[in-house]
Amino acid sequence: MAKRIILGAVAVLLVIAAAYGSFYIAPEERTMGVVQRIFYFHVGSAWAGMDAFFLCFIGNLLYVWRRDQKYDWLSVASAEVGLALMTVVLITGPIWAKPAWGIYWTWDARLTSTFVLWLLYVSYLLLRSLVEEPDRRALLSALFGIFAFLDVPLVYFSIRWWRTQHPAPVIMGGPGSGLDPTMSKVFFFSVLAMHVLMAFLIVERYSLEKMKSEVDILQREAEAQ
Amino acid sequence: MKNLDSVFAAYLIGWGVFFVFYLSIAKRTSDLRAEIERLKNSLPRAK
Numbered sequence: 001m002a003k004r005i006i007l008g009a010v011a012v013l014l015v016i017a018a019a020y021g022s023f024y025i026a027p028e029e030r031t032m033g034v035v036q037r038i039f040y041f042h043v044g045s046a047w048a049g050m051d052a053f054f055l056c057f058i059g060n061l062l063y064v065w066r067r068d069q070k071y072d073w074l075s076v077a078s079a080e081v082g083l084a085l086m087t088v089v090l091i092t093g094p095i096w097a098k099p100a101w102g103i104y105w106t107w108d109a110r111l112t113s114t115f116v117l118w119l120l121y122v123s124y125l126l127l128r129s130l131v132e133e134p135d136r137r138a139l140l141s142a143l144f145g146i147f148a149f150l151d152v153p154l155v156y157f158s159i160r161w162w163r164t165q166h167p168a169p170v171i172m173g174g175p176g177s178g179l180d181p182t183m184s185k186v187f188f189f190s191v192l193a194m195h196v197l198m199a200f201l202i203v204e205r206y207s208l209e210k211m212k213s214e215v216d217i218l219q220r221e222a223e224a225q
Numbered sequence: 226m227k228n229l230d231s232v233f234a235a236y237l238i239g240w241g242v243f244f245v246f247y248l249s250i251a252k253r254t255s256d257l258r259a260e261i262e263r264l265k266n267s268l269p270r271a272k
Contacts, residue, residue, distance in 0.1 A: 088243070096231070201247065204251075204254075205250055212257060214257075215260050
């Protein structure tokens with residue numbers, strides 16, 4: 001419990017420091033101006049969200065292989081946290097797009113594949129709520145989760161494979177791409193902060209799933225008596 | 226500072242989403258903790 005409180009406090013402090021860096025340390029971008037500062041929060045959340053879905057995918061694979069409940073708990077915890085992060089991405093993106101592009105939304109490859117990713121993980125959680133029997137629920141959702149993860153590489157590569165309204169990658173984007181050194185430091189610090197926040201939320205959500213399992217066992221014991 | 230309101234809106238709504246999500250986890254945890262206590266207390270009585 002004490003470790004979880006410390007992790008939560010560290011996550012909050014890092015997120016506050018990242019926001020401070022985004023507003024006061026990172027220089028203002030020449031063409032977009034102040035609105036570009038959304039970049040640090042938007043992309044940090046997107047990377048952490050995709051990593052949460054990767055953890056969910058690993059949990060899904062391990063569950064199918066080992067049939068251990070712990071992997072199912074890891075998967076559902078990561079999926080829910082990934083979904084929260086992707087919700088932030090889908091909200092902050094349009095807020096940034098309106099002043100930058102003049103429109104909130106367009107159905108280009110990056111935006112559409114991200115929205116589809118969000119829908120896939122909403123479906124993953126809906127599927128879990130529809131199946132009552134724990135082992136069947138875990139197996140079905142693990143199989144669906146493996147399928148849902150196929151969209152993550154598609155989201156990542158969409159701006160490399162197709163011409164999109166969404167900007168081309170500035171990190172690992174090839175010749176001509178890249179960030180100012182101070183922007184780069186603030187950006188990677190924001191990515192770290194969002195990952196620590198992601199880890200804290202996954203630990204909290206995992207512990208909730210563990211408690212649900214304890215309730216199931218106690219309920220079965222109570223019914224047996 | 227053109228568009229500063231958009232930057233504040235993005236950060237505030239984003240943090241709001243995380244805060245509401247954390248509150249939902251905390252609420253569900255507290256409900257389950259109460260349920261575990263209730264079930265644990267009911268079991269010895271049934272014996």
